[in-house]
Amino acid sequence: MSTDTDAERSQAPDRSILQVVLKSPRPVKVLVAGVFLNRTGSFFSTFLVLFLRQLGFSLTQMPIVLLFVGAATPIGSLLGGWAADRFSRRIALVSSTLLASGGLAVIGLSPNRNTALVGVFLAALFAQAYLPAASALLVDNTRERDRVPTFAFFRLALNLGAALGPVIAVFIAPHGLKGLFLASACCYAVFAAVLWFGLRHPSAKPTDAEAGPAADQDRTGHTPLGLLAFFGAVLGITVVYVQYSSTVSLAVSAAHSASAYASLLTLNGVLVIIAEMPLSAWTRRLPWWVPMALGTAAMAIGIAMCGALHSYLLIALGVVVWSAGEMLFSPVVSSATAALSPADRIGRYQGYLATVQAVAFALGPAIGIFVYGRSTGALWAACLVVGVLACAGIAVAGRSAHRLAARSASASA
Structure with missing residues (x-):
């Protein structure tokens, strides 16, 4: 049975949303900062159709390519979730973002259409594959009562980055669509570096007493x-x-x-x-x-x-x-x-x-x-x-x- 101390802790008032954000463990802050930087340069899905058109795909051919892209994304999510449990959150996050960066770089540097398609498939497979590991990392480092505001904090970084991205694209797009994909590749590479160095010493998981009865x-x-x-x-x-x-x-x-x-x-x-x-x-x-x-x-x-x-x-x-x-x-x-x-x-x-x-x-x-x-x-x-x-x-x-x-x-x- 629970002790009085445990009961008192489980009945402690919730921290304010500002306290949840400011007192987030280091891994949460590193992830949120990294995903904001990455999201500002995520142009793959936004400009993919225009790029395929530029490569010479007709309106009848494009749906076939988009079908393969649509199939690759959920496969990447399954792989990312499996890797997060099989290896570690850090390895899953860094490997998926590096592979996405590689795919985007292939698109940006591609000398022909076939090479570009290889990059498109790699980017589709891994561009979103980090999300399951990211969510698992947030769960690992957050008390159960703080999970909803923590995920809202994470989504705020995603949304702010998505809002800033089109502003950046305005300055890059006139130099060619390949420049956008190279910029995305750089953002994913920076994201991987932030994760690799920032998550080197992850904080300890919240204790069961901190998490409350639901943790048991x-x-x-x-x-x-x-x-x-x-x-x-x-x-x-x-x-x-x-x-x-x-x-x-x-x-x-x-x-x-x-x-x-x-x-x-x-x-x-x-x-x-x-x-x-x-x-x-x-x-x-x-x-x-x-x-x-x-x-x-x-x-x-x-x-x-x-x-x-x-x-x-x-x-x-x-x-x-x-x-x-x-x-x-x-x-x-x-x-x-x-x-x-x-x-x-x-x-x-x-x-x-x-x-x-x-x-x-x-x-x-x-x-x-x-x-x-x-x-x-x-x-x-x-x-x-x-x-x-x-x-x-x-x-x-x-x-x-x-x-x-x-x-x-x-x-x-």
Whole structure:
């Protein structure tokens, strides 16, 4: 049974979000700083289609190349998660970023189309492969009660880097697209160096007393149904969410203009950068399935509003709704995956999460455009239906987790 001291520690008030950030362990700060630097120069996915066009690929040939790129990304995520558990977080992070840097350098220095394609495949395979190891590193070095704001901190670095990247691209792009890929290669190489030297002496994991009772739970008893429901829900709502980059852009541009759509994306980016960290102060106190379900519902409703409505003000309201859903869902999903993971397979489970999301990002736009071309109303109704099913999946997974926590609590009493 727990001692009084342990009970007092477990009931200690949560640190503020600012304290969580400022008192983050060294590995967390190193990772966040490195990913910000890397993200500012991540031009691969943004300019890949333009580069393929420049290489001479026709509109009928390009989807085949993009299909291979889309297949390579989830494979890389699985490899990254496996390496994080099999070797170490540091080795997985550094090796994946160096391999991505090599692939991007091959693109930038390629003398012909075939060589460029080799680089494209390598970059697609490894450019996102560091994410499972990064998530596992955050879990390793964070108390359970601090995970949600820590992942929000990590996402803030990603989003700030993504916002700064286009500004840098404006100065490099006039000198040729290959220059962008060489810049990306340099950013990945710097990222690898920061990780290699900065993670040389990782800090000790938080103790069980610091982590609270949840750290003592046996996390190996989750049912296959609960895990399938969880990852199925993530797959479904991510397919809905990614419509913002495909069918929503078509709908908004048809009703207004491309610049109107661009301004809505800016609104989304500003809201997430400003509000996600403060919002995590609330979501961290809830069982993970509550903000995930709320976020899922808000994303489905917001995306459907943006596509189905014609008034610009109502579309902007839809962006606010989907942005709120994103802020509720995204910092929590990695923490939830960690809570569902066996202790020795955290990296693998983060790899499963990254793989599911990569598959959704690869297939979601194609599925959405296919349905959009036949019936726009059916697409937005389908988004709502998928949102309901995803909420149900999260409820099933949450119920499984709640039962497991109850059994663990009764067993330790």
